[in-house]
Amino acid sequence: MGRPASEGASMDLDSYDLLSTAVLLLDEAGCVQHGNTAAQELFSVSRRQLLGQPVDRLFGGDAELAARLPDAIHGKFGVLRQDLSVERRGDMVPVSLAIVPLQKQEWAALLEVRVLEHHVLLDRHRQLSKELATQRESLRNLAHEVKNPLGGIRGAAQLLEAELGTDALHEYTQVIIAEADRLAGLVDRLIAPQGATLKKTRFNIHEICERVHTLARAEFPRITFIRDYDASAPELVGDKERLMQAFLNMVRNAAQALDESGSTASAQITLRTRIGRQLLLASRQAKLAIVMSVIDNGPGVPAALHDKIFHPLVTGRASGTGLGLSLAQEFVQQHGGIVEFDSVPGRTEFKMVLPLEQT
Numbered sequence: 001m002g003r004p005a006s007e008g009a010s011m012d013l014d015s016y017d018l019l020s021t022a023v024l025l026l027d028e029a030g031c032v033q034h035g036n037t038a039a040q041e042l043f044s045v046s047r048r049q050l051l052g053q054p055v056d057r058l059f060g061g062d063a064e065l066a067a068r069l070p071d072a073i074h075g076k077f078g079v080l081r082q083d084l085s086v087e088r089r090g091d092m093v094p095v096s097l098a099i100v101p102l103q104k105q106e107w108a109a110l111l112e113v114r115v116l117e118h119h120v121l122l123d124r125h126r127q128l129s130k131e132l133a134t135q136r137e138s139l140r141n142l143a144h145e146v147k148n149p150l151g152g153i154r155g156a157a158q159l160l161e162a163e164l165g166t167d168a169l170h171e172y173t174q175v176i177i178a179e180a181d182r183l184a185g186l187v188d189r190l191i192a193p194q195g196a197t198l199k200k201t202r203f204n205i206h207e208i209c210e211r212v213h214t215l216a217r218a219e220f221p222r223i224t225f226i227r228d229y230d231a232s233a234p235e236l237v238g239d240k241e242r243l244m245q246a247f248l249n250m251v252r253n254a255a256q257a258l259d260e261s262g263s264t265a266s267a268q269i270t271l272r273t274r275i276g277r278q279l280l281l282a283s284r285q286a287k288l289a290i291v292m293s294v295i296d297n298g299p300g301v302p303a304a305l306h307d308k309i310f311h312p313l314v315t316g317r318a319s320g321t322g323l324g325l326s327l328a329q330e331f332v333q334q335h336g337g338i339v340e341f342d343s344v345p346g347r348t349e350f351k352m353v354l355p356l357e358q359t
Contacts, residue, residue, distance in 0.1 A: 022113040026099075030055050030069045033107055042095075042113060044088060055111060059084045065097075073109040075101035086113070094285065147187050154180040198239040198334060205236050205290055205354075208244045209271050212251055216269070220255040228272040233290055234356060238335045243354070246331040247292060249324035250339070250350045254296040257348075261299045270295040279353055281338050286355040289337070294350045301343040309341065328352070 016023045022039035024032050035050040043058055056066040072080035080099040098112045154177055161173035206229055217225050258267040272293040279289045310329045329339045337354040
């Protein structure tokens, strides 16, 4: 609210209903004496049900809030601010509290509850995770069905080749075998991550960055690679091989997009690491995370693909399989993280966000 404590609740009670943020007026014991319309909506209860409620119960009996509440009401903290979550229609919604002690009023304190704006993004992350999980399961079921016939096609081609009398016809059987092998490799990539356990070790994330940099520079010699690392980044616990594959997929995706755009003369990719705080992941907020970015100066992700770029078999490149970014997202989500991107023509950034605290 931002007003002096002595004036914070002097307005008429009906006026609080005009506010879009939830406001609760508390007595000395920390019980609700009034709640505006926004508060009723936030907690999904009527005003009558709010009256007399110990306010900490509205936040799931949060122990820290309950312990600090008496001192907050009596002004020990000035204005106490705290981030919590509220259960609303089965979902946990992140909110920010501000407890303002009141003077010369019939209430002891005013509590303002703001729904954090990033909850919309958090919902989007959760929805993306659900969509990807469903699509991956369907694709893996299909892949298992395709694998056996592919083996039969390859075996039949090998038998046919052995019976052919002239070498000139072997070219055709070799095409069949090569294409069967290519499709089998695609199927294996669809099946491989399912149910596999993570082989966790402790390592420095820049080991991955350097290895990927070496591989990418050898594979794409015409592209300029820039390294911009945060040397203060602590060690991470995770599956090193999977995270390296995820990061490599992101770099290759950027490099191949630059290659196909025909702008390799000035093509540039930056590998960057940073420490982030209070970042949104697939289903929660991380107090501390490491952000590994791949930034390129290519044409950008087509607008039509922005909402489905991580879906399996979706690609904007003529030669793409649509599996690289999907697998990168899956491997990172297995570590409790998420892959995000921001793209405009001339600058595209894919970010791998990994929590540093254990999940």
